[in-house]
Amino acid sequence: MKSNIFGTGDMKIFRDRSALSPKYLPETLVARDQQIGNIANILKPVLSNGEPKNAFIYGKTGAGKTAVVRYVFRILNEITLRENRNVNTIILNCKQVNSTSHIIFEIIKSIDQDADVPRSGLSIGEYYSILWKVINKSQSTIILVFDEIDQLKDHNVLYNLSRASENMNIENGLHIGIIGISNDLFFSEKLDPRVISSLNKRDFVFPPYNIEQISLILNDRIELAFEEGVVDKEAVEQCSIIASQEDGDARKALALLDTAGEITERNSLEKITKEHVLLAHEELNKDCFFEIIESLPVQSKLMLASIVQLIEELNDKVTTGQVEVRYKELAGRNDLRILGRSSVSRIIAEFDMLGIINAPVRSKGRFGKTRLISIDENMDKLKEVLYSDYRLLNK
Helix, strand or coil: CCCCCCCCCCCCCECCHHHHCCCCCCCCCCCCHHHHHHHHHHHHHHHHCCCCCCEEEECCCCCCHHHHHHHHHHHHHHHHHHCCCCEEEEEEECCCCCCHHHHHHHHHHHHCCCCCCCCCCCCHHHHHHHHHHHHHHHCCEEEEEEECHHHCCCCHHHHHHHCCCCCCCCCCCCCEEEEEEECCCCHHHHCCHHHHHHHCCEEEECCCCCHHHHHHHHHHHHHHHECCCCECHHHHHHHHHHHHHHCCCHHHHHHHHHHHHHHHHHCCCCCECHHHHHHHHHHHCCCHHHHHHHCCCHHHHHHHHHHHHHHHHHCCCEEHHHHHHHHHHHHHHCCCCCCCHHHHHHHHHHHHHHCCCECCEEECHHHCEEEEEECCCCHHHHHHHHCCCHHHCCC
16 A cells, blocks of 8 residues: 555645635735725726826735735726726736836737737837737726836836826827835835836835734634634734734745644644644744755865854955865864865865855966855854854864
8 A cells, every 4th residue: 555645634634725825815805904995096097987096015025015906906807897998907027027028028918918929039119019009909008017116127118108198109098007016115216207207106105914914814814724623723823923023924924824734734633733833933944054054064064164264264265275274174183084175176166056155266377276265145154053063163
């Protein structure tokens, strides 16, 4: 009989785990009534053939910015479909699509999947020309969301889209509305004054969720995600406390509860408790960097300790030769076999590849090549992990 590698048994914890995903959009979005109202108000004019207002939404990760926009869009789309109004709502993630040509291509394809337009190879002017034709042909108002708008490569796309009606690129009665979403509260300051003036936008700041709001969200999702009665009240309270105290991130609270459920299921237990949430928090915050360093062989740790010591002593970049000399001292002190120069070079190259150090190769002319080794980040972490090993305490 084959073993059950997925560990499923008689004890059922989850009912529909997708309800805990950050991508999940519930039927009713709780704890963001004011923000929903604000976004609905700027879009309301399209229901009477008016022009939607432009807006930028700011807030930390997990503050519900994208979720609120998606929720408002869903309701708006239901109304416009029922009333037979031509309104297209399009969400673009600027981390994935950030060049002007790709943005226009995605807008065109969202409006008309059959539009004959190549993904690349045209001039920017040609892409705009096709976009205006597609909008005019569809006779629709377009509402564009630029999620993570601070990742845009060229801000001129905002200027050109927001002035499309004024420049008569699109027909009278058609409009383009723009909503930008960003974690960067100072993003507007990086925009050209012409862009700011053309957008004539409203700004909204989404505050982090507080403990009561996170509890509301969790309790709302629990009914869908878990079997009845498996989540202890104290577990919800603990998730809410941790998430609200750290950064008010609803995603983190949902991830905590999801992982706590996983731990409960893994151990064939009946109830998710406060203790499981604490274990989940520890699991989610496990630092991969620490794990990589801790798992290194002792020879590699000695090499890394040599680099750390030299950089601290010299307050400068160090060479492969300097590291080799220090490594030999540490290896001899610990009665370990001393590796040759090629092994030292190979291990340093591996550290560079893993991103633990920066070690670009530099030419020394007729003296050959070496690496100039530095550590831009993680010095304190490195020391903490390395010197927890008793063999490296004697520096």
